Amino acid sequence: xxxxxxxxxxxxxxxxxxxxxxxxxxxxxxxxxxxxxxxxxxxxxxxxxxxxxxxxxxxxxxxxxxxxxxxxxxxxxxxxxxxxxxxxxxxxxxxxxxxxxxxxxxxxxxxxxxxxxxxxxx
Amino acid sequence: xxxxxxxxxxxxxxxxxxxxxxxxxxxxxxxxxxxxxxxxxxxxxxxxxxxxxxxxxxxxxxxxxxxxxxxxxxxxxxxxxxxxxxxxxxxxxxxxxxxxxxxxxxxxxxxxxxxxxxxxxxxxxxxxxxxxxxxxxxxxxxxxxxxxxxxxxxxxxxxxxxxxxxxxxxxxxxxxxxxxxxxxxxxxxxxxxxxxxxxxxxxxxxxxxxxxxxxxxxxxxxxxxxxxxxxxxxxxxxxxxxxxxxxxxxxxxxxxxxxxxxxxxxxxxxxxxxxxxxxxxxxxxxxxxxxxxxxxxxxxxxxxx
Numbered sequence: 001x002x003x004x005x006x007x008x009x010x011x012x013x014x015x016x017x018x019x020x021x022x023x024x025x026x027x028x029x030x031x032x033x034x035x036x037x038x039x040x041x042x043x044x045x046x047x048x049x050x051x052x053x054x055x056x057x058x059x060x061x062x063x064x065x066x067x068x069x070x071x072x073x074x075x076x077x078x079x080x081x082x083x084x085x086x087x088x089x090x091x092x093x094x095x096x097x098x099x100x101x102x103x104x105x106x107x108x109x110x111x112x113x114x115x116x117x118x119x120x121x122x
Numbered sequence: 123x124x125x126x127x128x129x130x131x132x133x134x135x136x137x138x139x140x141x142x143x144x145x146x147x148x149x150x151x152x153x154x155x156x157x158x159x160x161x162x163x164x165x166x167x168x169x170x171x172x173x174x175x176x177x178x179x180x181x182x183x184x185x186x187x188x189x190x191x192x193x194x195x196x197x198x199x200x201x202x203x204x205x206x207x208x209x210x211x212x213x214x215x216x217x218x219x220x221x222x223x224x225x226x227x228x229x230x231x232x233x234x235x236x237x238x239x240x241x242x243x244x245x246x247x248x249x250x251x252x253x254x255x256x257x258x259x260x261x262x263x264x265x266x267x268x269x270x271x272x273x274x275x276x277x278x279x280x281x282x283x284x285x286x287x288x289x290x291x292x293x294x295x296x297x298x299x300x301x302x303x304x305x306x307x308x309x310x311x312x313x314x315x316x317x318x319x320x321x322x323x324x325x326x327x328x329x330x331x332x333x334x335x336x337x338x339x340x341x342x343x344x345x346x347x348x349x350x351x352x353x354x355x356x357x358x359x360x361x362x363x364x365x366x367x368x369x370x371x372x373x374x375x376x377x378x379x380x381x382x383x384x385x386x387x388x389x390x391x392x393x394x395x396x397x398x399x400x401x402x403x404x405x406x407x408x409x410x411x412x413x414x415x416x417x418x419x420x421x422x423x424x425x426x427x
Contacts, residue, residue, distance in 0.1 A: 012239040016242040016243060019246060084227060084234075104237075104238035105234060105237045105238035105241045107245065108245045111242075
């Protein structure tokens with residue numbers, strides 16, 4: 001069992017990820033904005049952090065920046081999740097330091113594949 | 123020339139004329155420093171010296187120059203005003219374009235977010251891990267799953283179109299074999315064809331290599347194939363062929379559907395345009411071929427007809 005933090009300001013989005021992750025036997029910590037995501041990450045020390053890029057208070061880029069300053073997250077995969085699909089978004093996210101970029105909508109099989117890619121590597 | 127000489131000459135010979143320049147010219151050709159001024163009757167009314175002319179011509183030149191300078195100043199002012207206006211318009215257009223892009227980006231984001239959860243939860247239900255479904259429930263669920271995909275296609279088309287129009291779409295050329303890409307495009311339209319019992323036949327050479335943007339190539343092919351399937355009545359046929367011709371690859375998609383009337387062959391490439399009878403039969407946005415056309419404008423290596 002791995003610990004995964006899911007940050008998304010929309011409850012259905014969080015529940016979808018929680019369901020998929022729990023089906024695979026992982027523990028999920030939910031955050032509905034950037035500040036909660038930071039607090040949760042520091043308390044929970046997840047094995048994988050999934051951040052929606054558009055969140056109130058502090059967006060995904062802001063959370064990433066804060067996490068990058070903390071040595072405890074140096075090896076933690078941080079995945080950007082976004083419904084934005086403009087050209088250059090992926091590049092911007094990867095340049096900022098996200099480990100991976102998932103564009104919404106995504107099929108469950110692709111989502112599971114992406115999650116397991118980061119949780120199986122030990 | 124002396125006054126006595128003047129009096130003995132022909133009238134027309136000595137008259138300095140009406141302009142400074144003409145008088146100066148006459149003095150120059152006759153090599154004299156003075157010219158009589160005559161009345162129409164031929165009576166001498168005075169004399170013009172080269173000094174007088176020099177002063178008169180000088181004044182004229184100075185007047186001409188200052189007039190020209192004034193005109194040039196006016197011209198420059200008009201020009202500057204025009205350039206300023208043009209810059210202003212340009213800035214306004216750029217601003218409007220930026221707003222449009224931002225709007226599209228926001229709209230696309232706002233539409234994708236709910237689609238993500240609709241598609242995801244429908245898929246979760248279809249997996250039946252949360253409980254078994256009756257046949258009827260499964261059928262309902264299929265409908266719920268089909269429409270978001272269709273919506274997503276439209277959103278992607280609109281986004282592509284605006285990206286191409288804004289010149290923000292970059293083509294990545296690479297050499298590849300079109301056959302596997304065509305197989306890919308075929309498999310994406312097969313479910314819909316099977317549902318309508320439309321038979322898809324493909325005739326492809328063993329391998330056809332091209333240099334193009336693989337993703338956009340597939341998109342164009344997908345649009346052509348899905349148009350073929352969409353507008354072919356149940357039980358019809360869609361045929362796709364690919365073969366090298368000269369230095370190009372020729373790909374043709376034909377179907378047993380309603381076809382496109384000859385007078386509308388050009389119009390089908392306009393955005394949002396659909397052949398009249400197509401709007402009620404097949405739905406769609408009328409964007410597929412417009413995207414092709416815009417891609418073609420940006421990359422003149424292909425042709426479609």
